[in-house]
Amino acid sequence: MxxxxxxxxxxxxxxxxxxIMLxxxxxxxxxVVGVLPGLGAPNGVSLLIPLTFSMEPVSAIILLASMYWGALFGGSTTSILFNIPGEPSSVATTFDxxxxxxxxxxxxxxxxxxxxxxxxxxxxxIVITLLSGWAAEFALKFGAPEYFAVYFLAFCAFIGMGSSSxxxxxxxxxxxxxxxTVGMDTVTGTLRLTYGFDQxxxxxxxxxxxxxxxxxxxxLSTVEEGLRFRGSASAIEFGEVLRAARELPRHWATLLRSSAIGVWMGITPGGPTAASFMSYGIAQxxxxxxxxxxxxxxEGIIAPETADHSAGTCAMLPMLALGVPSSATAAVMMxxxxxxxLNPGPMLFQSQPSxxxxxxxxxxxxxxxxxxLVLATVPLFAALLRIPFSIIAPIIVSICFVGAYTVSSAVFDLWLALLFGIVGYVFNKLRYPLAPLVLAMVLGNKAEHAFQQxxxxxxxxxxxxFSNGLVGSIMTIALAVLLLPPALRLLRRGKSVEGAA
Known part of the structure; x- marks a missing residue:
């Protein structure tokens, strides 16, 4: 009470x-920040902080937090319309x-x-409101072994239960x-896979x-098909928004499951990106x-978006209650x-309740x-699909290169973006999944550090x-997810051979 x-x-x-105006x-x-790939919520919040110095702290944090929500929404727009993730956490939304x-x-x-x-x-x-004390205590139970176990579970889920071979x-x-692993190892200081490139x-x-x-x-794939947009343009109907609202309750299980995953990954330093990938894989x-x-x-849209936003919201809790940010944006806000x-930590709730x-x-x-606001702009965004692809393609390519350059203002990144564009094209042609590659890039560094520690x-x-119940349970589930699906497939194959004989 x-x-x-x-x-x-x-x-x-x-x-x-x-x-409310803020x-x-x-x-x-x-x-705007979310729609522009490469800028991202952390950079947007960083650019906005100097403008808040003359504001009251509560007004400033409201402005920054609202910008964060808007960036998460905006990142989904280009992911869906043009297959360009505006935010890293929006990558999984592109798949469906x-x-x-x-x-x-x-x-x-x-x-x-x-x-x-x-x-x-x-x-x-709601979780932040009701469970702030308990959630902070739960986050403290996670050490390096527990973090590695969570990342290992994500990798095993994609291998054992993925739709690709x-x-x-x-x-x-x-x-x-x-x-x-490219770059300098932060533990040993050795250089890895740089091949003489200082960049x-x-x-x-x-x-x-x-x-x-x-x-x-x-x-590249679209150009190969003759500069045609592969699909018809969307009808500009606000009634479609209302039909989607009526459709959503039918996916209540996906909503609840993905929310739980997002809450967990937000409270622990998993982050929205890992939450969206994990939720997508489990929904699959x-x-x-x-x-x-x-x-x-x-479900391929609902699962990652629900987990992304619940994780992004819950990431504020360890930042406020423990002084431990579990996402890049939370770190900037801290x-x-x-x-x-103001000093984030347990005393903040007592000293600054307002x-x-x-x-x-x-x-x-x-x-x-x-x-x-975003629902009001849905018909406007959907209208972009009615623009001839020969006109919008150069704009998309320009946005991609501008976004790549914005990351670190390096021309070298433009060449890297082009190189990975070719890699993406080849993966699509050979039907190799992109999701595991992206997931490994997101979690690889974190998993390596957790393993080393x-x-x-x-x-x-x-x-x-397997030193305690928490980490042992997570590792057992990961191994089961990795080994049971192929074992069951082999068993079914053996039975079918026996039946044919």
Whole structure:
């Protein structure tokens, strides 16, 4: 009840006209940031922080948080319409969002994405409101072995339960893991896979890779087919938005499961990107036989978007309660708190209740504002599909290269984007999955660091991954997910051979 009274006081702060205006401005700015690949929410928030120095801390954090929500929404738009992820966490949305748009259902795809994103964010805020104390204690139980076990589970799920052949999945994962190791090892200081290029000392940017793989790779495939947009344009009907709203409750299991995954990955430092991939993979395995993901399945949009937004919202909790940011944007916001003279941690809830609960209340309001604004713009975004592809293709290519250059203002990144565009084209032609490659790039560095730290803690003994109930359970599930599906396939194949004989 104490939290409820604090929340009501927070709504008094959040519902002030000045703060509502800040929320609208923040969401609109975030939409622009999210639509432009390469800029991203962390960079957008960083650029906005200097403008908040003269503002009250609660007003400043409301503006920054609203921009964050808008960026998450905006990243889905280009993912669905043009196969260009505006945000790293929007990569998984391309797998079914873009095929649905190609079928002339761009409005439906965008509406499903935005409604499910709003649901995921709402669940995240409710968790922050109700379980702040418990969630902070749970996050403290995660050490290096537990983090590695979670990443290992994600890899095993793609190999054992993916729709592609295990061999192709392992090949894609291996390439992604190799790319994640490029640069200087932060533990030993040795250089790896740089081949004499000084530009690779800091590693290969994930955003440059996904811009090349998805944006430029798709352009190359389309050019091969004769500069024709592969699919019909979407009808500009707001009624399609309402039909998508009625359709969403039918996928309640996907919504709840993906929200839970997002909450977990947001509280622990998994992050929205890992949450969206994990949710997509689990939704794929939970689907009925014959339902092919990657062809425009609604669940393929709902699952990653719900997990992405619930994780992005819950990432605020460890930042506020523990002073431990679990995402890049949360880290930038934590830097803003210190600039404003606030110290994130357990005492922040006691010393600055108006600030904390004003922020939490603003999340409810900003989420509603964000959903309304993006749904109002769905017909406008869908209308872009009616532009002739010969006109819009050069614009898309320009956006890709501008986004790649924006990452670190390096010409070398433009060549890398082009190279990975060719890689994406080849993968599509040979029917190799891109999702495992991207997942390995996202988690490879984190998994390596967690493994190294685990080995240091245990003097090189692998038994550390079964040293307690939490890490042992996660590792057991991972091994089961890896080994059981192929074993069951072999068993069924043996029975079919016996039946034929």
């Amino acid at each position: 104490e939290n409820f009274s604090y929340l009501l006081h927070g709504f008094e702060i959040a519902l002030q006209p000045y703060h 929320m609208v401005m923040g969401v609109l700015l975030g939409l 969002g873009y095929p649905m748009a190609q079928k002339g259902q761009g409005t439906r795809a965008l509406s499903l994405a935005f409604f499910s994103a709003g649901f995921g964010a709402l669940v995240g805020v 295990p061999g192709k999945t392992i090949a894609a994962l291996t390439l992604g893991l190799a790319l994640s 690779l000392l800091g590693g290969i940017s994930f955003l440059v890779v996904v811009i090349g793989l998805f944006g430029l790779g798709e352009m 395995q939970a689907s009925k036989p014959g339902e092919r993901f990657g062809t425009g399945r609604p 830097g803003g708190l210190t600039i404003w003279g 600030f904390v609960w004003g922020l939490i209340s603003s999340m409810y309001v900003a989420n509603v504002i964000g959903v309304i 685990s080995m240091i803690l245990s003097d090189g003994s692998l038994s550390v991954f």
